[in-house]
Amino acid sequence: MGTVTKVGIIGMGHVGAHVANSLVLQGIADELYMTEQCSGDEDRSAKLAAEVQDLGDSLAFCPHNVALFNCGDDYARLADCDVIVNAAGKVSLASKDRDGELFYTTDTAKKFIKPIADAGFDGVWVTIANPCDVVATEIWKLSGIDPRHVIGTGTALDSSRLKYALSRATGYDQHSICAYMLGEHGSSMFAAWSAVNFGGKPLAQLRREQPERFGFDEREIEEEARHGGYVTYAGKQCTEFAVADAACRLVRAVVSNEHYITPCSTLMTGDYGEEGFFTSLPCVVGADGVEEVMHFDLSDAELAEFHASCAHVKENLERIGLR
Template identity: 35%
Template sequence: MKINNKKVVIVGAGAVGSTYAHNLVVDDLADEIAIINTNKSKASANSLDLLHALPYLNAAPKNIYAADYSDVSDADIVVVSANAPSATFGKNPGRLQLLENNVEMIRDITRKTMDAGFDGIFLVASNPVDVLAQVVAEVSGLPKHRVIGTGTLLETSRMRQIVAEKLQINPKSIHGYVLAEHGKSSFAAWSNVTVGAIPLTTWLKKYPNPEFPTFDKIDQEIREVGLDIFMQKGNTSYGIAASLARLTRAIFRNESVILPVSAYLTGEYGQSDLYTGSPAIIDRTGVRAVLELELSQEEQEKFKASTVLLKENFDSIKEKCTL
């Protein structure tokens, strides 16, 4: 795929889409930013607001505008961040319960995008992201490596931040990944987490820290903190928008960087035919390769349990994934 103008189309001008658009401008990642929203006047207002920021930013001039699906034909990346109005958390909060409300909207967005002649890369942030990334892949008919969910990018960032705070180390020096579902069955692969090049388990033995929580406690915090943020401010936006921006940079700059995304498995971890969170090499083609970590027995069991849950949820809406 040849990238010339670095054009991004954002479907959904809510908190996530708007914050992501701002990141694209501030980080100078895209030349053309087209915003599609059911309320087109909001998309237009966001576009003008972003344009008015440009004179004071260290960024090149950009074409930013409210768009229609006719504008996606020459896009390099289409980012799906929209959620149906009815897709809200109920008494039993969980991303998977959003599936029934969001699936038809995501199918419709995908169909309209493909009907317009799109031939680039989809980035999916709408929840439940693993299942909806698979919906986009099935409905679009694009090669699976060109449909990428944000997966556990955000959980991994949270893990690095939490560990860094406890150790008083820069989070950029914490390396490792949270795997599996973007949701209640996610877990950090602690057997692979390092501080610099030192395994975290070795670090904690060498530098005892009585205040360091158990790994189970950190996993729980990672899974619950997003809902805590949501309940207090009505959305989570900065972290997920930064995750989308990181993916965009990796694609446009052909970085071949390893990021934990929702990618399509074809035998990795003994699993196939589903999207879930795993480290993958990201370059201008999308997912160049999915990487398989060596997991402990306990981690393998957690991964398998998560995939069972995701497969059940995809199977429940599979008939809606035909063009």
């Protein structure tokens, strides 16, 4: 018998439920442990039971069986998981900006970080809850876990939005485009234009060779990436598919030990002169979490944007007393 892959999910709202469904459909997990803030809340308890039942009803159509566990709010039961996904949030608070959930998500995280740490969890955290960089920093500080074992989805999703916008502007398949949004997962993120390439060919060179095809307005493309989530939110009052898939991609990179390169939120340890908090840079992700942080030769303007973005993360950490 092979190794059993165990994944836990905290929060089974819009995003958590889609994380669970995607993990099952992709055959990433063998065992799925799902939790919710159920104590004294019959609606949340019923919602969790409903999601577990619905997932179980779908198993006959999935690649292989997955053992499903309704853990209520017994967070310690997740301690044996390989990866825990934190999707505990309240999206309505982020209707205008991702800082809107700051106090809610960080207060909520305090309810489960210590019980899981005390139960001996030594796997990898993948955290989605916003503000993503702040919550990732909180998990690291309050759990005492190796910071490499905490991964925020960060700008993985925003980078996908950037590639989607570039694909529509140029007609090239987004899988052939290398383009990253960096910094916080919020309004201060920025596109690292100096590192964008299409099939390995730098954007600056393509602009000289094919000015009509690549003469798009970078500011407009960047704004699409920065605010794409609010287009989604405006129509259905949540975002769910893309961010859930971003989290599942990170889970797969960990449990398959892929050494996958993607922008995600990780601890700054002197990167570009910043340290002591989480934000997004390109990372190599494998079984040990973030195995390596990659650095570009950012332009002076991009460096300024990065430092401004970091300053915003640090301001939020000060607001909750974590800095």
